[in-house]
Amino acid sequence: MSGPAPAKGAPRHGAPVRLQGLEKAYGEMHAVRDVTLSVAAGEFVTLLGPSGSGKTTTLMMIAGFVPASGGEIFIDDRPVVRVPPERRQLGMVFQSYALFPHMTVAENIAFPLRMRHWPRGEIRQKVAMALEMVKLPGYEDRAPRQLSGGQQQRVALARAIVFEPRVLLMDEPLGSLDKKLREHMQAEIKRIQQQLDMTVIYVTHDQDEALTMSDRIAVMHSGRIQQIGGPTELYDEPVNAFVADFIGESNFVSGTVTEVESDGTMAVRHQSGLVFRAAGHVAVRPGMTVVTAIRPERLTLGAATAADPGANRWAGRISEIIFLGDAMKYKVAIEDLTLTIKTQDRDLGARTRVGDEIGVCWSPAHTAVLHDASDP
Amino acid sequence: MQQSEPIPAASPAADDATRRPPVSRARGRPSLTICLLLPALLFLAIFFAYPMVDIVIRSFAGPAGVSLANYGHVIEHPVYLRVFQITFEIALTVTIVALLLGYPLAYVLASAGRLAAGAIMGCVLLSLFTNILVRTYAWMIILAPEGVINQLLHYAGLGGADLLYNRYGVLIGMTYALLPYMVLTLYSVMRGIDRKFLQAARNLSASDWKAFWHVFLPLSLPGVVGGSLLVFILSVGYFITPRLLGGARDQMIAMVIEQQVELGANWGFAAALAIILLLLTTVGFLLYDRFVGLKSLFESKV
Numbered sequence: 001m002s003g004p005a006p007a008k009g010a011p012r013h014g015a016p017v018r019l020q021g022l023e024k025a026y027g028e029m030h031a032v033r034d035v036t037l038s039v040a041a042g043e044f045v046t047l048l049g050p051s052g053s054g055k056t057t058t059l060m061m062i063a064g065f066v067p068a069s070g071g072e073i074f075i076d077d078r079p080v081v082r083v084p085p086e087r088r089q090l091g092m093v094f095q096s097y098a099l100f101p102h103m104t105v106a107e108n109i110a111f112p113l114r115m116r117h118w119p120r121g122e123i124r125q126k127v128a129m130a131l132e133m134v135k136l137p138g139y140e141d142r143a144p145r146q147l148s149g150g151q152q153q154r155v156a157l158a159r160a161i162v163f164e165p166r167v168l169l170m171d172e173p174l175g176s177l178d179k180k181l182r183e184h185m186q187a188e189i190k191r192i193q194q195q196l197d198m199t200v201i202y203v204t205h206d207q208d209e210a211l212t213m214s215d216r217i218a219v220m221h222s223g224r225i226q227q228i229g230g231p232t233e234l235y236d237e238p239v240n241a242f243v244a245d246f247i248g249e250s251n252f253v254s255g256t257v258t259e260v261e262s263d264g265t266m267a268v269r270h271q272s273g274l275v276f277r278a279a280g281h282v283a284v285r286p287g288m289t290v291v292t293a294i295r296p297e298r299l300t301l302g303a304a305t306a307a308d309p310g311a312n313r314w315a316g317r318i319s320e321i322i323f324l325g326d327a328m329k330y331k332v333a334i335e336d337l338t339l340t341i342k343t344q345d346r347d348l349g350a351r352t353r354v355g356d357e358i359g360v361c362w363s364p365a366h367t368a369v370l371h372d373a374s375d376p
Numbered sequence: 377m378q379q380s381e382p383i384p385a386a387s388p389a390a391d392d393a394t395r396r397p398p399v400s401r402a403r404g405r406p407s408l409t410i411c412l413l414l415p416a417l418l419f420l421a422i423f424f425a426y427p428m429v430d431i432v433i434r435s436f437a438g439p440a441g442v443s444l445a446n447y448g449h450v451i452e453h454p455v456y457l458r459v460f461q462i463t464f465e466i467a468l469t470v471t472i473v474a475l476l477l478g479y480p481l482a483y484v485l486a487s488a489g490r491l492a493a494g495a496i497m498g499c500v501l502l503s504l505f506t507n508i509l510v511r512t513y514a515w516m517i518i519l520a521p522e523g524v525i526n527q528l529l530h531y532a533g534l535g536g537a538d539l540l541y542n543r544y545g546v547l548i549g550m551t552y553a554l555l556p557y558m559v560l561t562l563y564s565v566m567r568g569i570d571r572k573f574l575q576a577a578r579n580l581s582a583s584d585w586k587a588f589w590h591v592f593l594p595l596s597l598p599g600v601v602g603g604s605l606l607v608f609i610l611s612v613g614y615f616i617t618p619r620l621l622g623g624a625r626d627q628m629i630a631m632v633i634e635q636q637v638e639l640g641a642n643w644g645f646a647a648a649l650a651i652i653l654l655l656l657t658t659v660g661f662l663l664y665d666r667f668v669g670l671k672s673l674f675e676s677k678v
Contacts, residue, residue, distance in 0.1 A: 065575050085578040086587075098576035102594045111590070112580035159580070 014042035014199035015076035015166035017062065023070035024057050024223075031057045033223040035071070039199055041166075044190070046202045048210040049220035050246070055203045058220070059171055062201060064088050075167060086115075091165035091198070093173040097156040099144040105131070105155050106140035112163045130158040133192060150181045154188075161192065167199045174209065186213050207247045211235065219243050235295075237281070240370050244293035251299070251339045254291045257284050265364055268292065272335035276312040280369030291370045296342035298366035301330060301358055311361045318356050321349065332360055435647035446648035456632070456649070460656065463629040466543070466618070467611035470550045474558040474607050475600065477551070482562035482599070483592075486569075504556045512620045515549045516540060519621070545621035546628075553617055554610055558603040565599030566592075605661075612657055629653050 017039040024032040032054040039045045047055035060066040062073055064085030072079050080088055099108050106127050113123045131137050134154035144152055153173060160168060170189070174182045190213055193200050204210055210217045211231040219226045219234065219242070227239045238244035241252060253276070255268040265279045268290060278292050316334035328349050330341040339360055352358065438445045450456045485496050503511065518524050519539040526536045539545055569592065577587035615630040622628075629649060636646040 063575075063579060065578075085575070086581045086583055088579075089581070090579065092576070092579045094572055094576060096570070096572055098570070098572040100573060100576070100591055111577070111582075115581040115586060163581075 013166070013197050016041045016074075017167055017199055017201060018074040018077075019058070019062070019071065020074070021071035022058065022061060022068055022073065024054070024061060024066060025069045030223050032061070035220075035223075035225055037218055037225065037228065039201060041199055042197050044193060044200045044202065044213060044215045046204060046210040046214040046217045047220055048204060048207060048217050048246070050205055052222075053220040054223040055205075055220045056171055059169055059201065059203045063090060063092055063169055089163075089165055089167075091160035091163070091168040093153075093156050093160045093168070093170045095172045095175055097144075097152045097173075099152055099155055099159070101144055103144075104140065105136075105142050105144065105147070108144065108155060109159045109162050111159065116163060126162055127158075130162040133161070133195070134158045134188070149176055150185065153177060153185060157189070157192070161196060161198070164196060165198065167201065168193070170200065170202045172204055173202075174204075174206075182209070183212075189213065211247070217247075219246060221246070237368055238293060238370065241291055241293065244368065244370060249296050249340060249342075250293040251296065252291055252293055253337065253339075254289065257286050257288045257290055259286060260284060266290075266369070270335075270337070272337070274314060274335060276314070276367070277310070277364040278367035278369050279364040280367075282369045284369070293368045293370060294339075294362055294366060296329070296340045299339060299341040299360055299362045301332070301341055301343060301345075301348060301352075301360060311363050312367075313359055313361045315357060315359050318352060318354050318358055321352070321354060323349070330358075332358060334360065431647040431650055434644050435651050437644050446644045447652070449645060450648060450652060459627055459629050459632050460652070462626065463612060463653075464656070464660075466546060466550065466626070466628060467608050467614075469547055470554060470611045471604050471608045473547065473551045474555050475604055478555055478558035478562055478603065479596075479600070481555075482559045482566055485559065485563050486566035500556050500559050503552070508553060508616055511553065512549055512617050515545070515552065515621060519545055519548065540621065541623040543622070543626050545623075546618045546626045549617040549621040550611060550614055553614075554607045557610065558607050561603035561606055562596065562599040565602070566596050569595045605664075608660075609657070612653065 019035050019037045022032055022035040023030070035054070035058055037045070047058055049055045057066055061068045062075075064080070064083065068081050071081075073081050075088065075090070100111065103111070106124075109127045109130050110123045113126060118126070127140065128137070131139060134157050136151060136154050136158070139147070139151070139155070144155065147155065156173070173189075174185050177185060186209060189200075202210075202213065211234075214231060216228060216230055217234055218228045221242050227234060227243045229237075234243060234247050238247065238250070241250075244250040244252070253268075253270060255270040255276075257266050258269050258275070259267040261267075263279075264281070265277055266284055267275055267277050269275050276292075278290075280290075280292075282290075284290060314334050316332040316339070318330060319333045319338065320329075320331035322329040322331075324342075327342050327344050328346065330343065330352075332339050332341060341360065435446050436442050436444070481496070481500075485493055485500075488496065520526070521536065521538075521540070523539075525539060529535065529537055537544075539548065573591050573595065574587050577591045578584075582590060613630050614628060615634065618626055618628045619631055633646045633649050636642040636649070
């Protein structure tokens with residue numbers, strides 16, 4: 001990961017960040033437990049989790065505001081746990097933006113440069129460039145409170161990147177923006193990250209945001225990393241029920257393995273007696289209890305998959321139909337299970353109503369067998 | 377209601393205030409606001425406005441109708457101007473010393489943990505809860521020629537210090553009595569400063585001291601302005617402490633006014649002194665506003 005040192009004057013690149021067995025305990029309460037994570041130079045990694053999962057505490061330890069109880073943090077391969085925040089040279093965008101209210105926009109953005117004793121003329125030039133980059137040119141003399149939330153967010157971003165940090169930390173930066181603006185800013189942040197070639201560690205509880213922006217995502221729950229992987233990997237192959245449930249929506253079906261074929265495909269019997277097949281990457285033996293997760297959009301309704309002979313096919317009764325705008329959501333009761341099915345097929349809506357009998361089909365390949373059967 | 381002009385984003389409160397009273401309903405019936413204010417307004421009218429007007433009238437009363445004799449008396453006798461000068465000197469010194477002592481105390485109070493903050497706050501409030509006379513007499517014992525301080529100085533081989541019945545006594549006693557007002561005002565402002573600002577400053581490469589100087593101090597200025605004003609106003613009219621701890625040369629204006637009323641029953645002259653004090657204080661505020669600005673006291677920047 002650490003290539004040859006860049007030549008003098010060459011554009012600087014993002015720095016790698018490595019967390020090793022990072023711990024934070026408040027008395028008996030462990031906020032962060034044994035977090036190990038390696039972020040490559042220039043990578044965009046998101047810490048995703050619900051509130052109280054330890055993601056913000058982890059970020060605050062990287063920034064240096066929360067002392068670690070154990071473990072080590074390496075930035076550019078240098079241990080920094082004992083380095084004060086002002087010497088870590090990290091850019092950071094705070095959740096509440098933390099723009100200094102007694103300074104103008106230009107003074108806010110100039111602050112990190114003034115602290116680094118840059119010459120006055122260069123500061124002015126850099127501030128203008130940073131404002132250009134976040135598309136707020138000409139806003140130098142405004143006060144932060146005269147700006148909208150979205151504009152404040154841009155100023156906070158400009159202040160965090162103006163000194164060209166090699167690592168940028170972001171703590172739920174888009175949390176207080178409305179949906180449209182949020183999506184727009186997601187694209188802007190990605191653009192700036194690529195333009196400046198920074199390593200970004202991003203904290204959010206919004207799974208869509210994480211899936212859209214990240215190279216890799218670390219899903220956190222009760223202080224631990226549950227799974228680290230790319231967006232598609234997390235979505236298609238969640239390791240446990242928490243990840244399967246937190247990222248996207250999942251139907252959980254548990255049962256006992258009755259048979260394992262040579263290619264790893266297994267037959268599973270649900271407690272109702274219904275049997276289905278799942279193609280798992282997990283080593284199982286007949287007699288074991290497994291939990292599987294199936295995405296609502298991977299289930300199809302009616303006879304649509306009759307062509308696929310290997311498909312699972314159960315019959316049930318429609319208990320609810322929900323119109324989502326671009327899609328329809330069905331709830332289908334099968335024995336004591338209720339499966340959620342998402343379909344783009346609007347015509348189906350005209351042909352079906354609550355109470356109808358209907359077939360539910362899905363492919364064994366789309367059935368994720370979870371490593372551990374912890375409750376979602 | 378039609379809005380003819382865009383409202384500046386900076387003053388949502390002012391906008392609310394202008395929009396709230398519904399014009400149509402207020403007609404014929406006293407509005408709720410007036411009714412709620414009425415008791416306080418009545419109280420102020422009887423116990424503040426009326427005596428105030430009475431003082432003004434008395435100050436202009438002469439043997440034959442309206443006269444400027446009382447004011448003339450003040451100007452003709454430099455001793456009174458000297459008293460005003462002493463009063464403002466003492467008030468200013470007390471304010472500055474209280475600020476210098478109170479600011480670090482309030483800072484520690486605002487950033488300490490709950491237990492430590494509680495203990496400090498307890499000490500600050502305890503001194504407020506104790507009767508001012510008791511506290512002033514306590515200072516008389518401490519500052520006396522054979523008091524604790526002089527004994528300590530003696531043991532340390534530094535000789536003695538004359539601390540009672542002079543300017544030092546007045547300054548020590550008044551600063552002590554007024555310090556809690558300074559600390560509490562500063563504390564309330566400092567508590568409202570989001571620690572995120574300091575974190576942001578540190579993150580942007582400011583050391584502890586620079587973060588304090590560039591971020592915390594400017595944000596705490598409303599507290600500095602408010603606390604200084606409060607202590608100065610209280611100091612200017614202070615009576616008991618200078619009376620008990622001061623000497624003949626440290627007479628403050630409140631003491632002179634008291635003497636005029638108690639000893640001479642000279643109501644007109646006492647009233648004139650009070651009016652002059654009021655005018656001088658007002659001029660002082662205007663100057664203060666001109667050079668320091670009271671704006672920050674009333675507007676929240678955060």
